[in-house]
Amino acid sequence: MKWMTTKLHARLAALSLLVCAVGMAACDDSPTDDGEQLRWEAELTGAEVDGVATVLSNETAFSAAIEIANAPADATYTWRIAAGTCDEPGDPVGDTDLYPELEVGEDGTAEAEADVTAALDEAGEYIALVLDESGDDPVVISCGELVLQD
Numbered sequence: 001m002k003w004m005t006t007k008l009h010a011r012l013a014a015l016s017l018l019v020c021a022v023g024m025a026a027c028d029d030s031p032t033d034d035g036e037q038l039r040w041e042a043e044l045t046g047a048e049v050d051g052v053a054t055v056l057s058n059e060t061a062f063s064a065a066i067e068i069a070n071a072p073a074d075a076t077y078t079w080r081i082a083a084g085t086c087d088e089p090g091d092p093v094g095d096t097d098l099y100p101e102l103e104v105g106e107d108g109t110a111e112a113e114a115d116v117t118a119a120l121d122e123a124g125e126y127i128a129l130v131l132d133e134s135g136d137d138p139v140v141i142s143c144g145e146l147v148l149q150d
Contacts, residue, residue, distance in 0.1 A: 036058060036059075037056050037057065037058050038056070038057045038058070038120070038122060038148060038149075039054070039055070039056055039148070039149040040054070040055040040056075040057065040120070040126065040146040040147065040148055040149065041053070041054050041055075041146065041147055041149055042054075042055075042127065042128045042144030042145055042146045042147065043144050044066075044068065044128055044130065044142040044143060044144035045142060045143070045144065046130070046140070046141050046142030046143065047141075048070050048071070048072075048141075049068050049069070049070055049071045049077075049130060049141045049142040050068065050069055050070055050142060051066060051067050051068035051069060051128075051130065051142055051144070052066070052067050052144075053065065053066040053067075053081075053128035053144060053146070055081060055120070055126075055128075055146060057119070057120040059119060060117065060119055061115065061116060061117045061118065061119070062081070062093075062115075062116055062118070062119075062120055063113065063114070063115050063116075064081055064099075064113065064114045064116065064128070065111070065112070065113045066079055066102070066111060066112055066113075066128060066130075067109065067110070067111040068102060068104075068109065068110050068111070068130055068142060069108060069109050070108050071102075071104040071108050071109070071110060071141075072104065072108070073104060073105065073106045073107075073108060074104060074105075074106070075104040075132075076101050076102065076103050076104070076134075077101065077102040077104070077110070077130050077131060077132055077133075077141055078096070078099065078101055078102070078130075078131045078133050078138075079099055079102055079112065079128065079129060079130045079131065080092045080093070080094075080096055080099045080128075080129055080131075081093045081094070081099075081116070081120075081126055081127070081128055081129075081146070082126065082127050082129055083124065083125065083126060083127075084125055084126075084127060085125055085127060085145055086127055086140075086143035086144070086145055089127060089129060089140070089143070093116065093118050093120065093126065094116035094117065094118035095116070098114050098115065098116050099112070099114045099116075100112045100113075100114065102130065122148065125145070126145070126146040127143055127144060127145050127146060128143070128144050128146060129142075129143050130142040130143070
């Protein structure tokens with residue numbers, strides 16, 4: 001289990017660098033280009049699927065990146081940032097159509113990014129959710145609570 005935590009921390013660091021690089025190379029019309037940015041990170045856990053999420057937010061919008069591992073090959077999941085906690089999930093933040101599907105490859109991994117015009121309150125509680133919406137009711141596959149970074 002320790003190797004998994006170390007591996008997830010390494011992925012979180014790599015994803016963080018990716019988000020920073022994307023942020024610096026983004027077009028001028030990115031919703032998070034203006035104002036002071038806050039950085040949030042989450043380590044997602046589930047029965048099988050684990051992952052990491054990073055969010056950069058300003059007063060009016062945020063950019064989110066997610067990476068999952070250990071998923072069944074060729075599965076398709078939805079994901080989103082939502083208010084609340086993993087024990088008590090709330091409403092999605094922003095339009096769920098802005099979050100592209102996670103399409104799992106043969107290696108059991110998937111990643112996606114979203115730019116969302118919606119604000120995250122610095123004092124709020126937020127989560128990154130991965131959902132299987134192939135049945136009648138959505139099933140939470142993996143969840144992680146976003147932690148505001150210093």
